[in-house]
Amino acid sequence: MSQNEKIIGSESQRALIKMYSAYVNKYxxxxxxxxxxxxxxxxxxxxxxxxxxxxxKGEAPLDLIDCRTSGGVFNLGxxxxxxIKTLKKGIDAGLDIGDHHVISEQRALLAKELAELxxxxxxxxxxxxxxxxxxxxxxxxxxxxxxxxxxxxAEGGYHGVTGFALGAGDPKFKDTFLWxxxxxxxxxxxxxxxxxxxxxxxxxxVIMETIQATGGIKIPxxxxxxxxxxxxxxxxVIMIADEVQTGLGRTGAMWAIHGGLYETEKVVPxxxxxxxxxxxxxxPMATCSYKxxxxxxxxxxxxxxxxxxxxxxxxxxxxxxxxxxxxxQKFLNHVKEMGILFGKGLNELMEKYSDxxxxxxxxxxxxxxxxxxxxxxxxxxxxxxxSGVFADYCGNxxxxxxxMPPLIIxxxxxxxxxxxxxxxxxxxxxxx
Ligand SMILES: Cc1ncc(COP(=O)(O)O)c(C=O)c1O
Numbered sequence: 001m002s003q004n005e006k007i008i009g010s011e012s013q014r015a016l017i018k019m020y021s022a023y024v025n026k027y028x029x030x031x032x033x034x035x036x037x038x039x040x041x042x043x044x045x046x047x048x049x050x051x052x053x054x055x056x057k058g059e060a061p062l063d064l065i066d067c068r069t070s071g072g073v074f075n076l077g078x079x080x081x082x083x084i085k086t087l088k089k090g091i092d093a094g095l096d097i098g099d100h101h102v103i104s105e106q107r108a109l110l111a112k113e114l115a116e117l118x119x120x121x122x123x124x125x126x127x128x129x130x131x132x133x134x135x136x137x138x139x140x141x142x143x144x145x146x147x148x149x150x151x152x153x154a155e156g157g158y159h160g161v162t163g164f165a166l167g168a169g170d171p172k173f174k175d176t177f178l179w180x181x182x183x184x185x186x187x188x189x190x191x192x193x194x195x196x197x198x199x200x201x202x203x204x205x206v207i208m209e210t211i212q213a214t215g216g217i218k219i220p221x222x223x224x225x226x227x228x229x230x231x232x233x234x235x236x237v238i239m240i241a242d243e244v245q246t247g248l249g250r251t252g253a254m255w256a257i258h259g260g261l262y263e264t265e266k267v268v269p270x271x272x273x274x275x276x277x278x279x280x281x282x283x284p285m286a287t288c289s290y291k292x293x294x295x296x297x298x299x300x301x302x303x304x305x306x307x308x309x310x311x312x313x314x315x316x317x318x319x320x321x322x323x324x325x326x327x328x329q330k331f332l333n334h335v336k337e338m339g340i341l342f343g344k345g346l347n348e349l350m351e352k353y354s355d356x357x358x359x360x361x362x363x364x365x366x367x368x369x370x371x372x373x374x375x376x377x378x379x380x381x382x383x384x385x386x387s388g389v390f391a392d393y394c395g396n397x398x399x400x401x402x403x404m405p406p407l408i409i410x411x412x413x414x415x416x417x418x419x420x421x422x423x424x425x426x427x428x429x430x431x432x
Contacts (some may be wrong), residue, residue, distance in 0.1 A: 013040050013053040035382060044078040047406055047413055049390055064390035065417055067405045071213060071245045072366075075277040076322060077406035083280045086321040090314045098313035100306060106316035113320055117327050118289055119258040120268030125289045127311025131244040131275030132160025134286040135207070137305050138271045139164035141290060142205035142238035144297035144304075150203040154189035156215030156396045157208060159242055168207055170396060190220040192227050199235050205271075206232060207240040210256035216397025217361055217368025225257055225267045232270075238294070241269040244286075245366070248277040249326040249407055252336035252364035260363060270294065280322035283315030326407065335407050338414060339364040342405070345418035353425045367403040374398035376428070383424035389417060 011019070017038050021029035032038045039062065042052040051061040066074060076083060098104050107127060115123035128134040139151055153159070153168035160166065166174050167184040174180060187194040189212055199206075206228055212218035225241075232239040241257045251260030258266045271294070275286035298304055325331060339362070346360040346367055359370040371377040377399040381392045384401070394400045405417065 008042050009052050013051075016040050016052070037382075037385065046077045046079065047409060049078070062385065062388070064385065064388055065405070065413070065420065067384075067389050067391040067403045067417060069404050069406055070276065072248065072250055072277045072404055073279055074281045075248060075250065075326065075407045076280060077408045078281065080280070080325075080408070082325065083282065083318060083321060086318050087282055087314070090317040095314040095317055096312075097309055097315075098311075100308050100311065101303070104311070104313055104316075106313040106320075107311050110311075110316040110320050110323075113323055114287065114289060117254055117323065118272060119255055119266065121291055122268065122270075122272055122289050124292055124295050125287050126305060127316075128275075128286040128288060128307050129284045129310045130160065130162075130286050131242075131273065132162035132165040133307060133310065134244075134273045134275055134288040135159040135165035135168070135240075135242060136162050137288040138240045138273050138290075139168070139205060139207065140305065141271065141288070141294050141297050142207075142240065145294050146204045146236065146238060148202050148204040149183040150200075151184045152195065152198060152203055152206045153184065153186050154208050154212065154215075155186045156189055156212055156218065157186070157242075158212075158214035158396060159207065159209075159244075189215065189218050190224055192224060195228060195231060199231055199237065201235070203235065203237045205238040205240050207242060209242045209244070210246045210261060211251075211363060211366060212396075213245040213366075213402060214395045214397075216370070216394045216400035217366065217402055218397075219261065219361055219363065222262045222265055225261070226265055229267050229269070238271060239269040240271045240273065241267075242273050244273060244275045245404070246363075247272070247274050248323075249332055249335050250277070250364055250366050250404070252332055252339050254327060254332065256363065277322070277326075278319050279315070280318050283312055283318055284309065285312070285315045285319050286310065331407070335364050338407075338409050338411070341411060341414045342367060342403075342417075345414060346403075346421075349418065349421055349425060352422070353428075355431055356425060356428060362403075365405055365407055365409070368394070368400045369403065370397075370400045372399070377401060379428070380424060383427040384421065386427065387424040388420045389424060 039051040039055055043050045047065050049066050050063045054060050111125040114125055159168045166179055167181045185198055246256035253260035271290045273288050278285040350357040350360050361368050377393045380401050384391055391403050394402050
C-alpha cells in the first residue's frame, strides 16, 4: 500500500457499482439503478454525506444532510471529534476486541455506567454484535426464565433478521425462509384489548418497539405500555422494550419507554435492547440489559450465550464516551428543543402541502411524514435526495418517510433541512 493511497474514492463510482453488483448483491445494485440512486457514499462530516461523483456524467456529487442516520447509528453525526479522539486513544492504549470468554475491564465499566442510566433495577448487560442478536438473546432469556414458549409482538414491528428476532417480525421478512414459527403471535400495535385476548400462561414475553420505526413512526397512546406492564406483572410475562432506534436520547429522554414517549409515563420493562447508536457510528455494538432476577438463566451454564465479536473492548471504550456525551441533561434538553423546532417546521410544511401530506408525528428528533399514499411516499424519498436530504420511507409503511437527523443539529441546521424539504415537496406536480 502506498502512503498516498486513496481510501475514499479509490476507484470510479461506476467501477465500484459494477464491483458491488458482481461481488455483493446484484439485485440491490439494480434496485438502486432503477430508482436512479446508483451512487456511492464518499466523504462525510458532521451532518453531511457527500457522494463520490454525480449521478450523471458532469453532474456535481450530491451533498446530502443525513436525516437517516441509519436509524440512529449516527446520533452524534459523522466524525464527532471526541469520538474519534477516544477511538485513537483506545487503539494507542492497545485495546482490541479482547477475548469474549474472559473477564474484561471495558465490558465491566460500560455495563456499570449503562446500569446507572437504565431505568429501575435493569442492571445486567450482555454484549452482542447487532440488534438482531441482542433481540434473540432477550427472547431466549424470556423463555429461559419463564420456561414458556409463546412470544407476543406487534404487527408492523421490526426487530432484525436473525432467528427469534425474525420470528417476531412481519411475514414479508420470514416467508421466504419458511420461518412462520407457531409460538410467535403478532397483535395490532397500540391495541391493548388484542393483547388481553392472547395473553395466557403459555406466554414468555411481550416484545415491542416503543415507537414503531420501520412500521411508520407509530406512536401508541398514553397508558399503552403502562397497561402492558401491569398485564405482564399479573401473568408472570417478561416485558421487552426494543429501544434500538428510540433509545439513547433520540426522544429527548434517555429512554422512550421511560419518559420519552410521555413525560409522566415512566415504564420499567424487564429487558431493554440497544444497538445502532451504541456503536457511536464506528464499532458494532449492541446490548441486552435485564433485571437481576433474569440472570438465573445462566446459573447452570454461564456460557449459554456467547458472542465472539460482541462487546469489543475497543468498542466498549468508545461507547462509554458516547454515553457520557448523550446522557448529560444539557444534551437531552438540546434534543428536546431541536425536536420542537423540527416538529414545528414539519407541521408548517404539512399545512403548506396539505394536498400531499396527511400527518406528521414524532418525539424528540424522530419524525414521520405521512403522504396520501405509498406512491407519493416513495417518490418523496427520491425528491428529498434530489433536494439534499438523505432519508427514506419506512419499510413497513411506504406512505411514511422517517426523519431522524443527528442529535447534534443546531437551529440553523433545522432551518436548512426544512428549506430543503420544502423544495422536495415542491417537486411534486401541481394538482389541477
Ligand atoms: C427497532 C429495531 N430493532 C432491531 C433491529 C435490528 O438491528 P440490527 O440491524 O443491528 O440487527 C433494528 C434494525 O433496523 C431495528 O430498527
